[in-house]
Amino acid sequence: MERLVEAFPLLVLPFVACLVIASLHCYMGLHVIRRGVIFVDLALAQCAALGAAVALIVTPLVDSHPHHHNGESPIAAVSESQLADQLSLEDDHAPVEPKPPAHATVVAEHHDHDDGTMSLTPAMSLFFALLGALLLSVARLRDERIPHEALIGIIFVVSAALTVLILSKAPHGHERMEAMLVGSILFVSWPQVTTMLAIYVVLGILHVALRRPIMRITGGGVAAAERAGVRVKLWDCLFYGSFALMVTQSVSIAGVFVVFSFLIIPAACASLFADRFAAQLILAWLVAVITTVFGLVLSAVVDVPTGASLVACFGAVLVAFAMARTLARKNHKGTS
Amino acid sequence: MSPFMKRCLWLWTACIAACLPMNAKADEKLRVVTTTTDLAAIARAIGGEKVEVTSIATGREDPHFIAAKPSYMMATRKADLWIRVGLELEIGYEELILDGSRNAKIRIATPGHLDASEGVLRLEVPTQRIDRSMGDIHPLGNPHYWIDPLNGRIVAKNIGRRLAHLTPENAEYFADQTKAFQRQLDERMFGPELVGKIGGGKLWALLLKNRLEEVIDKPGQPPLGGWLAAMRPYRGRKIVTYHRSWSYFAHRFGLVVAAELEPKPGIPPSPGHVADVIKRVKAEKIKVLLMEPFYSRKAPDLVASETGIIVVQCANSVRGQPEATDYLSLMDGIVNRVSAALSR
Numbered sequence: 001m002e003r004l005v006e007a008f009p010l011l012v013l014p015f016v017a018c019l020v021i022a023s024l025h026c027y028m029g030l031h032v033i034r035r036g037v038i039f040v041d042l043a044l045a046q047c048a049a050l051g052a053a054v055a056l057i058v059t060p061l062v063d064s065h066p067h068h069h070n071g072e073s074p075i076a077a078v079s080e081s082q083l084a085d086q087l088s089l090e091d092d093h094a095p096v097e098p099k100p101p102a103h104a105t106v107v108a109e110h111h112d113h114d115d116g117t118m119s120l121t122p123a124m125s126l127f128f129a130l131l132g133a134l135l136l137s138v139a140r141l142r143d144e145r146i147p148h149e150a151l152i153g154i155i156f157v158v159s160a161a162l163t164v165l166i167l168s169k170a171p172h173g174h175e176r177m178e179a180m181l182v183g184s185i186l187f188v189s190w191p192q193v194t195t196m197l198a199i200y201v202v203l204g205i206l207h208v209a210l211r212r213p214i215m216r217i218t219g220g221g222v223a224a225a226e227r228a229g230v231r232v233k234l235w236d237c238l239f240y241g242s243f244a245l246m247v248t249q250s251v252s253i254a255g256v257f258v259v260f261s262f263l264i265i266p267a268a269c270a271s272l273f274a275d276r277f278a279a280q281l282i283l284a285w286l287v288a289v290i291t292t293v294f295g296l297v298l299s300a301v302v303d304v305p306t307g308a309s310l311v312a313c314f315g316a317v318l319v320a321f322a323m324a325r326t327l328a329r330k331n332h333k334g335t336s
Numbered sequence: 337m338s339p340f341m342k343r344c345l346w347l348w349t350a351c352i353a354a355c356l357p358m359n360a361k362a363d364e365k366l367r368v369v370t371t372t373t374d375l376a377a378i379a380r381a382i383g384g385e386k387v388e389v390t391s392i393a394t395g396r397e398d399p400h401f402i403a404a405k406p407s408y409m410m411a412t413r414k415a416d417l418w419i420r421v422g423l424e425l426e427i428g429y430e431e432l433i434l435d436g437s438r439n440a441k442i443r444i445a446t447p448g449h450l451d452a453s454e455g456v457l458r459l460e461v462p463t464q465r466i467d468r469s470m471g472d473i474h475p476l477g478n479p480h481y482w483i484d485p486l487n488g489r490i491v492a493k494n495i496g497r498r499l500a501h502l503t504p505e506n507a508e509y510f511a512d513q514t515k516a517f518q519r520q521l522d523e524r525m526f527g528p529e530l531v532g533k534i535g536g537g538k539l540w541a542l543l544l545k546n547r548l549e550e551v552i553d554k555p556g557q558p559p560l561g562g563w564l565a566a567m568r569p570y571r572g573r574k575i576v577t578y579h580r581s582w583s584y585f586a587h588r589f590g591l592v593v594a595a596e597l598e599p600k601p602g603i604p605p606s607p608g609h610v611a612d613v614i615k616r617v618k619a620e621k622i623k624v625l626l627m628e629p630f631y632s633r634k635a636p637d638l639v640a641s642e643t644g645i646i647v648v649q650c651a652n653s654v655r656g657q658p659e660a661t662d663y664l665s666l667m668d669g670i671v672n673r674v675s676a677a678l679s680r
Contacts (some may be wrong), residue, residue: 003410004406006410006413007406007409007410009438010406010409010410010413010436011406050424065417078455078456078457078458080457080545081542081544081545082488083457083490084541084544084545085541087538087540087541087544088537088538088542089535089537090537091535091536091537091538092534092536109623110428123675126353168603168604168606169603170602179401179403182403183452184432185405186434186436187433187435187436189435211361247357299405299406300406301404303406304405305403305405306405306406
């Protein structure tokens with residue numbers, strides 16, 4: 001308990017970030033479940049990761065170190081002979097001569113080490129995710145001889161393999177990839193949250209305004225929508241495009257696993273207990289918020305990585321919901 | 337109430353009673369948080385009873401990467417001093433933790449933030465333009481500098497000075513502690529007799545100027561002991577390492593790193609490169625491959641099965657192996673393992 005109180009200020013920002021993520025992901029999750037394209041999130045997130053990897057490899061390290069261009073480093077290097085001169089005097093004098101610490105001269109410069117990479121990474125991730133989204137919506141075959149889910153799987157494995165190929169040439173690529181999967185929601189910053197919020201508000205408005213045709217494809221299936229005169233490819237483009245934009249934001253903050261959980265698990269729980277879309281959405285939001293609280297508290301009390309703790313809690317909640325559902329059914333049968 | 341429960345209750349009360357005074361005392365201590373266990377070990381040795389030291393890393397992981405846990409930020413939130421290895425070793429996570437701690441006392445370029453690399457001997461400082469295609473090159477030089485005992489000595493001095501600056505009333509204590517630590521280190525490096533006769537600083541100066549022989553070969557001089565004596569027979573011997581993390585150790589004890597299993601620092605071994613290493617090991621009859629326990633053994637074992645090279649798994653961080661409980665025992669362990677393998 002004491003631990004929780006201590007950790008509380010650290011968990012406020014991650015909690016806000018989770019709320020923002022939940023707002024749009026629960027909604028999109030319901031669409032994704034109804035359309036039966038569960039792994040579209042993993043595929044697009046992997047495309048975004050591929051973009052980040054590409055950005056990593058094409059960004060020259062020098063750009064973030066303008067002052068190192070001539071090989072000069074901010075701290076003057078000490079040579080062995082200089083050290084030898086200091087050391088030979090040491091035995092005679094007191095070794096720790098009081099001297100004001102030289103912290104001011106110490107590198108404060110390499111603050112913005114990743115600046116060069118930072119500026120390119122979001123753009124590259126978004127570009128690759130949108131590319132994946134375009135592929136998903138355009139390459140939909142009319143007669144569905146190859147199911148859409150297969151295409152999603154193919155996009156996922158190929159972009160994952162390409163990421164591995166690229167990162168094998170980048171320093172500590174394996175660790176970077178793991179970092180992308182698990183994320184670091186604990187270290188989220190206010191600017192990251194506000195940027196994400198702004199983008200999600202725009203996407204939210206877009207989806208509310210254009211809900212009819214999108215809902216039609218989700219609700220009745222592609223064939224029915226086409227018969228009704230909906231231009232499926234165009235609307236799919238918009239749907240997957242906004243999905244890609246949403247996922248690149250959240251994955252860069254929370255990692256692939258957490259984002260997938262936010263997308264699918266609250267929506268799945270809600271689908272178990274409600275039938276109407278609006279009711280499902282409200283239930284999904286509730287589930288997401290409550291589980292987030294549990295996940296963050298668990299992470300603070302047991303001191304485990306926050307992302308993994310969130311995912312584990314989501315899993316537990318789904319199990320609880322499934323059990324409740326079975327019980328409810330049994331009772332229902334018993335009474336009728 | 338059953339007797340068992342009663343006993344439990346007593347035990348519980350005793351525990352709480354035991355903890356209370358400790359808590360009260362802990363508040364007076366200077367709270368130091370270090371990134372690595374090696375810095376923590378040295379800070380403990382210098383700070384003694386006046387400090388409470390926590391380390392972010394456990395010593396068993398790759399120090400380039402750390403997964404975020406709430407406790408890191410909680411530890412740093414109340415810290416009075418943050419110590420980093422520097423030379424960009426912690427570039428992946430330091431700022432995240434410092435930002436997350438929301439502790440103004442330990443921000444970069446404040447007295448509460450110490451870069452332990454001030455004034456250490458640095459190797460492999462790049463002299464030309466660098467980019468990512470060259471691997472994980474650190475523009476300020478190779479950051480694995482702590483396994484040169486000379487640098488351990490300098491880090492101790494840096495920490496001692498900064499602790500004294502933060503609590504001037506304890507300055508004398510920290511100065512004495514630093515002196516004592518350096519004396520211990522010198523005795524392990526050169527042997528106690530020689531240090532007693534000539535003095536640690538002078539011995540280091542002679543070693544750095546390559547004039548140690550002139551003095552120790554004089555008749556009547558006590559024999560060379562310690563790590564230097566253990567490693568002396570193997571000067572000039574070639575070894576293979578996994579990562580470019582043994583340069584300082586090799587430099588200090590006169591070993592030559594003939595090849596690294598990583599084709600470029602931080603990039604996992606590729607088939608072509610491993611084949612090259614195997615060729616080189618065979619041609620130059622290299623006997624020892626040195627690696628940290630947290631790297632995969634697959635590539636080293638392949639090289640071993642092809643060439644018979646001895647794979648030495650050796651932590652270069654405190655707590656990376658059970659016997660490495662502090663800085664001196666860490667160095668003991670490295671010297672023992674490497675010299676044992678080279679003697680075979």
